[in-house]
Amino acid sequence: MRRQLAPTVLTVAAVAGVVTFSLVASAPVGNAAARPSSAYAVSAEGQVPIARTPYAESLDGMRQTTSALELPKNPLISVRAGTATAGNDSASVELFDIVIGPEILSQVTIPPELKQTCSTLPTTGADDLPIPDLPLPDLGLPLPQLSTKDLPVKNLPDLCNLLLTPPKSLLAIDSLSVWCSGDQGGVDIGSLTLLGQTVKLPSTKQGATLPAAPLATIKVNAQGKHSDGSFTITGLTIDLGGGTEVITLASATCATPAAKPTPTPKPTQPQVPAPPLDHPPAAPVPTPVKTHQPVTG
Amino acid sequence: MRDERGSSSIPALAVLLLLGVVAVVGIMGGKKHQTVDLTTLTASTTATTITTAPLDAQPYAGTDGLVVHPRTEAALYSAPDADAFAKIGPTQFGPTWLPVVEQSDGWVRVLLPSKPNRSTGWLQDQDLDRASSAYLIRVHTSSRTIELFLNGKSLGSWKAGVGAKKTPTPPGRTFLLGSIIDHKRSASPIVLPLGAHSPTLDTFGGGPGTVAIHGWPRPDVFGAAISAGCVRVPKVALAHLQKVPLGTLVLIDSK
Numbered sequence: 014m015r016r017q018l019a020p021t022v023l024t025v026a027a028v029a030g031v032v033t034f035s036l037v038a039s040a041p042v043g044n045a046a047a048r049p050s051s052a053y054a055v056s057a058e059g060q061v062p063i064a065r066t067p068y069a070e071s072l073d074g075m076r077q078t079t080s081a082l083e084l085p086k087n088p089l090i091s092v093r094a095g096t097a098t099a100g101n102d103s104a105s106v107e108l109f110d111i112v113i114g115p116e117i118l119s120q121v122t123i124p125p126e127l128k129q130t131c132s133t134l135p136t137t138g139a140d141d142l143p144i145p146d147l148p149l150p151d152l153g154l155p156l157p158q159l160s161t162k163d164l165p166v167k168n169l170p171d172l173c174n175l176l177l178t179p180p181k182s183l184l185a186i187d188s189l190s191v192w193c194s195g196d197q198g199g200v201d202i203g204s205l206t207l208l209g210q211t212v213k214l215p216s217t218k219q220g221a222t223l224p225a226a227p228l229a230t231i232k233v234n235a236q237g238k239h240s241d242g243s244f245t246i247t248g249l250t251i252d253l254g255g256g257t258e259v260i261t262l263a264s265a266t267c268a269t270p271a272a273k274p275t276p277t278p279k280p281t282q283p284q285v286p287a288p289p290l291d292h293p294p295a296a297p298v299p300t301p302v303k304t305h306q307p308v309t310g
Numbered sequence: 311m312r313d314e315r316g317s318s319s320i321p322a323l324a325v326l327l328l329l330g331v332v333a334v335v336g337i338m339g340g341k342k343h344q345t346v347d348l349t350t351l352t353a354s355t356t357a358t359t360i361t362t363a364p365l366d367a368q369p370y371a372g373t374d375g376l377v378v379h380p381r382t383e384a385a386l387y388s389a390p391d392a393d394a395f396a397k398i399g400p401t402q403f404g405p406t407w408l409p410v411v412e413q414s415d416g417w418v419r420v421l422l423p424s425k426p427n428r429s430t431g432w433l434q435d436q437d438l439d440r441a442s443s444a445y446l447i448r449v450h451t452s453s454r455t456i457e458l459f460l461n462g463k464s465l466g467s468w469k470a471g472v473g474a475k476k477t478p479t480p481p482g483r484t485f486l487l488g489s490i491i492d493h494k495r496s497a498s499p500i501v502l503p504l505g506a507h508s509p510t511l512d513t514f515g516g517g518p519g520t521v522a523i524h525g526w527p528r529p530d531v532f533g534a535a536i537s538a539g540c541v542r543v544p545k546v547a548l549a550h551l552q553k554v555p556l557g558t559l560v561l562i563d564s565k
Contacts (some may be wrong), residue, residue, distance in 0.1 A: 068436070076364060078426070094510055096426075103367040105428075109478055109509065115517050188451075188564055190481050194367035203564035204452050240471060296377050296441035296555030298491040301500070302404045306356070306490060307479070307517030308501055308524065309539035310492050 014222040020104040041132040048243040052104040052191075054081065054095030055111075059258035061089040067097050071268075074101040090260060091115055097265075104265035105192035106248070111262060113251065114183030123176050124148075127161070131173035140167040164208070180209025184251070185230070191263040198246035200264060229253050242269035317475040321444075327422030342371045346385040347518065348563075351397040354386060354424040354431065356487060356503060356520045362395040363422055363429035364388050368538065369482035371565060372446065376410040377557030378418055379439040386431030390417040396431060398422070403488030403503065407441070407557030421506045421551055423487050427480050447486070447523075447551065449541055450565040451479050454533045456523070458550055465550055471531035473508070479521060479539050479562055480509045498525035500548055504560055508539035523551060523560075 053065035067081035078098040084091060093110035123131075124147050134142075147161045166172045169281050188203035200217045212223065214233065223231035229254040238244050248263030321390035341512040352358055362441040385394040400406055402423060411430060412419035418438070422429040446459040449470065473479035484506040491499050493558070501524045519539065526532070536542075543551065 077363070078361065078365075087528055096509075100364065100367075105365065105369070106507065107481075110475060126499060154385055172318075174360045186380070188478055188481060190369075192367070192369055199370060199565050205480075293442045295438035296407065296443040296557060298553050299404060299486075299556045300487045301491045301552070303491050303493070304403055304540070305492050305494045306403065306488075306501065306503055306520065307515035307521075308503055308522035309473075309511065309514045310537055 047267065048239060048241050048268055050099040050104045050243075050268040052097035052099045052103060052106045053261075054097055054106050054108045055084055055090065055092060055260070055262055056264075057087075057089065057258065058258045059253075059256070061087050061258060063087055063090065063260075067095055069097040069099040069104075071099040071101065071104075076100040080293065089258070099265075102267050102269065103192070103194045104267050106190070106221060106263040106265055108189045108248075108263050109187070111184075111186040111189060112182045116181065117183055119179045119181075127176070127305060128288065130169070134170060134173065137281075139170050139261075140168045144169055144172055175208065180206070182206070183208060184231075186262070189248050189263045191246055191265050193244055193246045193265045193267040195267060196238065196242075196244040198236065198244065198245070198267070200248045202233070202248065206242070230255075243267060250251070317460050330346050346394045348385060348397050350457070351394060353383075354396050354398050354429070355402060356423045356505070356507075357518045358396075359425040360396045360422070360429060361426065362388065362425065363431055364428075366421065366428040366430050366483065367428075368411065370429050370561065371411075371483065372411055372561070373411055373448075375442045375444060375559075375561055376413075377407045377441050377443050377555065378410055378420060378433065379405055379407050379441070379557075380433065381437045381439060384433055384437065386389045386422070386433060387417075388430055388432070390414045392432075396422075396424070398431070398433070403490050404556065407555065409443075409485045409557050409559050419483050421483065421505055422510075425507050427484070427506050428482050439451065439564055441555070441557075443555045445554045445558045447554065447558060447560040449479065449560065449562040451481065451535070451562065452564050454535060456541060456547060458547070458554070466547065468547040469533035470528060470544075470547070471534050471536045471540075473537050473539040474535050475509055477508055477538040480539070481539060481564055482506070482508050484521075484560050484562065486523075486554060486556050486560060488556065489552060495524070497527040500525055500552060502548075502551060506560075506562070511538060514538055543547060 049070050051070040053068040054214045056065040057063040066084050067076045067079040069079045069246040071077050080096045083096055098107050129149055155290045166175055190201040192198055202217055205212045217234050219234050219236050221233040232250040232286045245266040252259040317478055333537040339388035348382045352360055355549055379399055380400050383397055383399050386396045386398055387394050410418045410420055416435050417432050418435050419430055419432050422431050444461045451472045454472050457467045458465045477497050484504045487505050488503045490501050492501050493499055501522050503520050503522040506521045510518045523541045525548045532544055
């Protein structure tokens with residue numbers, strides 16, 4: 014028994030060594046945070062629910078990207094291309110050609126009395142005529158009962174114009190890009206068309222809202238930090254009908270970095286400026302190369 | 311007795327041997343970036359797609375102008391001391407110059423010319439020529455203008471033709487990848503390919519959908535959203551842009 018003890022102990026020690034070493038060797042460099050980094054292009058809650066599409070999530074810190082060329086079939090919203098990417102502590106969304114309420118106004122049957130008024134507009138002074146308060150037919154959208162007074166028009170000729178030559182959509186956005194890195198992020202929005210009118214965004218600063226009431230409440234660049242330290246930025250939140258339908262466009266969540274650097278204590282003495290880095294020489298002026306490369310034109 | 315002792319030592323020796331092998335593999339594995347087999351890696355070029363490249367975390371930020379040129383083929387890593395996922399060669403159309411967007415001890419993170427847009431990679435800071443570009447090109451797709459800056463001062467702002475609605479010029483930061491003269495484009499042979507690609511066209515004209523800055527024979531396109539993704543600029547702007555060093559940052563936004 015004693016003679017066998019030494020080799021047995023040796024075996025146990027060696028096995029323990031292999032196991033320990035293997036564990037150390039295979040231990041991941043970073044740890045996934047409680048809430049993973051994630052991103053999605055479109056989601057909607059309410060009467061027309063749409064699951065997060067496309068949705069990317071990074072559970073292990075590796076970068077995940079998903080793209081979608083169209084959304085699940087629905088009457089409310091369409092996009093042409095969306096890409097969501099989530100990585101270790103970064104996430105981003107790119108979205109093109111978003112249309113909300115496509116072809117919806119062309120389905121509106123204009124009340125006969127309004128049609129009559131519109132066809133007999135006087136050539137002068139029509140701008141001063143009051144906008145009639147007529148209920149609009151159900152648009153099939155999750156909106157409260159609307160009247161002609163609710164439409165964003167200045168005067169009667171504008172109203173006639175809007176209803177007789179209806180715009181292609183309630184709201185259209187040609188591009189939307191959102192990104193976050195750690196606890197910072199930003200939004201880039203292309204041109205935005207509300208009822209056929211290009212709307213100048215007051216700002217893409219955090220928490221800005223667009224004047225589109227009562228049709229919709231549009232919030233730009235909503236940012237928030239979660240209790241686990243993760244950070245979420247949402248490009249646009251469109252609330253139709255006071256919460257009956259809430260559409261979220263381009264949202265990115267950045268998990269807490271796997272290994273956050275510990276803050277260095279503040280120096281008690283005034284900080285000495287860092288020595289200047291070596292100044293690289295000026296980059297050369299390129300020499301054109303004669304070749305053929307098809308580019309997008 | 312002797313036999314018994316010998317046989318019970320064999321498992322222990324085998325395990326020790328295994329431990330040794332694991333240790334050697336572990337040590338070798340820890341230094342694998344020094345022994346990367348470049349032949350197994352895909353080269354990042356405007357024609358390749360490398361989905362494992364880490365994406366630019368700050369796609370609208372500026373840089374300090376540092377650009378680097380790999381003197382020989384070099385491995386691209388997903389992070390300092392992490393795995394190599396691709397390689398970059400010393401030439402693209404002309405010499406490869408890439409903008410540095412982040413630096414860490416002994417490493418630089420650069421923008422890449424391959425798909426998808428906003429791809430980046432880390433290079434070991436060795437066998438690299440360093441230079442500084444004092445230029446910055448800005449493209450605004452809503453106001454359809456291109457601006458050129460030198461040391462932060464505007465050298466000019468011109469109306470430009472940008473991507474049409476269905477074929478947008480991709481927003482984000484990219485860089486001047488090359489300066490070519492393409493005689494197959496007889497009307498506007500000067501072409502400055504960028505590191506970006508059309509987000510909606512997988513291929514274009516037999517190419518990978520590379521976005522470029524180039525001229526256009528008719529002036530009516532300047533100020534219009536009309537192209538398949540490229541930025542069409544007036545002759546006078548192109549003359550300025552041809553002097554801008556390769557690797558210079560191009561910031562495209564929707565303003």
